[in-house]
Amino acid sequence: MFSGAGTTMAPHVIRINAGEDIKRRIVSVLHGRRAVVLLSAIGSISAASIRSSSSTGSVTYEGHFDMVNLSGSYINDPADGLSGGLNVTFAGSDGRLIGGPVDGLLIAATPVQVIVGVLVPSSSSSAKPKAKDNYSSEGGFTESQNLAPWQS
Numbered sequence: 001m002f003s004g005a006g007t008t009m010a011p012h013v014i015r016i017n018a019g020e021d022i023k024r025r026i027v028s029v030l031h032g033r034r035a036v037v038l039l040s041a042i043g044s045i046s047a048a049s050i051r052s053s054s055s056t057g058s059v060t061y062e063g064h065f066d067m068v069n070l071s072g073s074y075i076n077d078p079a080d081g082l083s084g085g086l087n088v089t090f091a092g093s094d095g096r097l098i099g100g101p102v103d104g105l106l107i108a109a110t111p112v113q114v115i116v117g118v119l120v121p122s123s124s125s126s127a128k129p130k131a132k133d134n135y136s137s138e139g140g141f142t143e144s145q146n147l148a149p150w151q152s
Contacts, residue, residue, distance in 0.1 A: 009117040011039065016112040018046075022070075023086055026114060028075045035119040038086065040071035043112030045090055049104030058103040065090035068097065070114070134140045 016025050022045070029036050045067055072086035088106060089099030130136045 008120050009119050012116050014114040016108045018108050020108050033118050035075045036075045037117045040115040044109040046109035047107040050100040051103035064109050
């Protein structure tokens with residue numbers, strides 16, 4: 001766990017199965033927590049809805065794309081609700097890069113591994129971390145200090 005300025009950040013590894021919505025799984029990590037920051041992601045996607053820079057709304061890409069980058073954060077404010085978002089960059093089979101703000105679905109084509117930092121307020125700057133949460137059966141993610149990809 002990392003802490004500072006009254007906030008503690010715990011890394012969580014999320015393993016997402018092919019066919020699952022990556023964005024939905026990342027948001028599910030909040031589960032009563034204050035904020036989540038995306039630290040790393042690896043895998044391929046089969047569908048992505050990207051907000052267009054023009055006024056036409058969003059464009060949905062379907063196929064098999066390698067994720068080059070996935071970044072973003074979400075804040076869960078009791079007064080204002082959920083805010084934040086994800087940005088994705090992915091490559092097609094021809095090497096062309098496509099990217100932008102995720103505006104809907106982001107579907108995994110292969111197993112995807114995402115590492116997030118979950119931010120929670122500390123009760124005091126000298127407080128010791130609470131016992132480790134066990135969400136592996138509930139939310140499909142586990143707290144981990146060993147962040148090596150694709151652990152067996």
